[in-house]
Amino acid sequence: MQGEEMRAERVRIIALSRTRQLIEAAARTPAAYKRETAEYARAMYEILDALPSERLASQVAALAESYGAFGMAEDAYIADSLMNIALSLYQDECGEQTICESGWDRLVEDYFRRDTASA
Numbered sequence: 001m002q003g004e005e006m007r008a009e010r011v012r013i014i015a016l017s018r019t020r021q022l023i024e025a026a027a028r029t030p031a032a033y034k035r036e037t038a039e040y041a042r043a044m045y046e047i048l049d050a051l052p053s054e055r056l057a058s059q060v061a062a063l064a065e066s067y068g069a070f071g072m073a074e075d076a077y078i079a080d081s082l083m084n085i086a087l088s089l090y091q092d093e094c095g096e097q098t099i100c101e102s103g104w105d106r107l108v109e110d111y112f113r114r115d116t117a118s119a
Contacts, residue, residue: 008060012048014079019045022109037112047086083108
């Protein structure tokens with residue numbers, strides 16, 4: 001596996017892990033999260049898991065380049081952006097306003113928390 005492909009898979013694993021953690025957190029403390037959190041997080045997981053490796057590598061490379069311009073090309077930032085993309089794809093499929101269209105500029109996890117979602 002090439003360096004870019006390895007990084008892309010590493011970023012995918014981080015995003016999948018964080019998505020799984022979100023599902024588990026929403027199950028443990030449902031009052032802290034929006035009602036639809038588990039459904040959306042499962043959909044994000046499925047989208048990220050099914051993303052073809054070539055497309056993943058291209059997305060990760062583009063995100064890394066963008067973050068690199070600001071000296072922030074860390075895998076965790078890239079994984080969060082990948083989660084944003086997956087969530088946007090699902091919301092668009094559902095005919096909803098996407099997280100990107102809403103101008104959300106924080107971590108995806110915060111989007112689902114009741115105490116930060118409206119802040």
